[in-house]
Amino acid sequence: DASDIEKGTYAHYMLKEMDEQPAVIRNIIQHYQNENGDIELTEGVRSLVSEADRIYIVACGTSYNAGLVGKDILERIAGIPTEVHVSSEFGYNMPLLSSRPLFVFLSQSGETADSRAVLVEVKKRGYKALTMTNVPGSTLSREANETMLLHAGPEIAVASTKAYTAQIAVLAILAYDIARANGKELPFELMPELARVATIMDSIMSQKELFEDLSDRYLKTTPNTFFIGRGLDASVCLEGALKVKEISYIQAEGYPGGELKHGSIALIEDGTPVIALISQPKTNLNIRGNVKEVVARGANACIISMQGVEHENDEFILPHVEPILAPLITVLPIQLMAYYAALARGCDVDKPRNLAKSVTVE
Numbered sequence: 111d112a113s114d115i116e117k118g119t120y121a122h123y124m125l126k127e128m129d130e131q132p133a134v135i136r137n138i139i140q141h142y143q144n145e146n147g148d149i150e151l152t153e154g155v156r157s158l159v160s161e162a163d164r165i166y167i168v169a170c171g172t173s174y175n176a177g178l179v180g181k182d183i184l185e186r187i188a189g190i191p192t193e194v195h196v197s198s199e200f201g202y203n204m205p206l207l208s209s210r211p212l213f214v215f216l217s218q219s220g221e222t223a224d225s226r227a228v229l230v231e232v233k234k235r236g237y238k239a240l241t242m243t244n245v246p247g248s249t250l251s252r253e254a255n256e257t258m259l260l261h262a263g264p265e266i267a268v269a270s271t272k273a274y275t276a277q278i279a280v281l282a283i284l285a286y287d288i289a290r291a292n293g294k295e296l297p298f299e300l301m302p303e304l305a306r307v308a309t310i311m312d313s314i315m316s317q318k319e320l321f322e323d324l325s326d327r328y329l330k331t332t333p334n335t336f337f338i339g340r341g342l343d344a345s346v347c348l349e350g351a352l353k354v355k356e357i358s359y360i361q362a363e364g365y366p367g368g369e370l371k372h373g374s375i376a377l378i379e380d381g382t383p384v385i386a387l388i389s390q391p392k393t394n395l396n397i398r399g400n401v402k403e404v405v406a407r408g409a410n411a412c413i414i415s416m417q418g419v420e421h422e423n424d425e426f427i428l429p430h431v432e433p434i435l436a437p438l439i440t441v442l443p444i445q446l447m448a449y450y451a452a453l454a455r456g457c458d459v460d461k462p463r464n465l466a467k468s469v470t471v472e
């Protein structure tokens with residue numbers, strides 16, 4: 111059938127979609143820059159964000175996890191206070207809002223019922239909304255005031271991969287545009303750095319067997335695992351844990367490293383795999399301290415780090431990118447490890463049990 115053709119030579123849509131990530135980043139660069147290489151957003155989007163004193167990101171699942179990264183980027187680059195909320199909570203437990211809130215709905219499908227319920231409610235209250243989605247003409251796109259597209263191409267595997275990296279890239283573009291409009295100093299040029307990210311993504315995806323090997327050694331037979339990190343790495347750990355849970359059915363926790371000692375470290379036993387992501391210079395020493403703590407309790411620790419913060423014995427050292435964009439790179443090894451774990455455990459990678467691609471009931 112048609113879906114077999116789309117998958118081409120790939121065993122799974124998930125694998126194909128992970129592989130497409132460098133091309134998606136390049137596509138996003140193309141769509142959001144003008145001939146001078148400057149970021150270009152529509153006037154509608156620009157006027158919407160220029161009126162806002164605070165951004166409320168509302169999303170579910172992987173899109174929520176991308177929102178956590180987006181919050182850091184928006185606050186650090188654009189200087190605009192940003193909150194991230196799970197749609198199904200936000201609907202009935204709305205926080206105190208600022209005087210000029212802007213709602214940003216992150217949704218690959220644009221059809222998630224929990225997110226739509228919030229959109230309906232905020233519109234009823236007269237607020238403005240921007241949807242970032244992969245699907246033009248989707249419900250969340252049609253019903254919001256403005257849309258920014260992810261340009262990632264159809265995502266078919268239930269486990270979202272390229273939409274996550276696309277969302278982070280588009281949020282970074284939005285943050286840079288706001289920063290420029292407000293005359294803020296920009297720490298580096300975004301579009302060339304995104305182009306470098308795409309090249310690095312290519313190099314990671316060409317070394318898949320290394321991550322298959324890590325997956326075999328750390329995830330293949332374990333009943334449970336931890337992903338630990340600090341700051342932006344902690345946000346990526348949440349996404350890593352979600353990927354592993356949904357497709358390989360391994361009980362996985364994504365945790366800020368410093369928080370482990372407040373309870374969860376009790377779960378560490380001889381051989382418990384702990385995968386540590388280390389890309390942020392600010393937290394490098396502290397997270398390495400946390401790794402020592404779990405190793406002292408028997409954990410089987412796997413450190414994936416980045417040039418600039420690497421240590422000799424780290425399992426894998428990723429090429430350096432600007433730390434604020436590191437999630438675009440650090441997520442790849444764990445997407446791949448989740449994929450190979452699911453494969454090794456005989457799971458249905460593209461259609462995991464109990465899940466649907468888009469959740470259209472509240």
Ligand code: AGP
Pocket residue numbers: 170171172173216217218219220221222225268269270271356465467468469
């Ligand atoms: C991701 O791997 C999940 N299957 C799921 O969490 C998904 O991200 C969530 O349901 C949100 O979907 P959306 O982005 O289409 O709104």
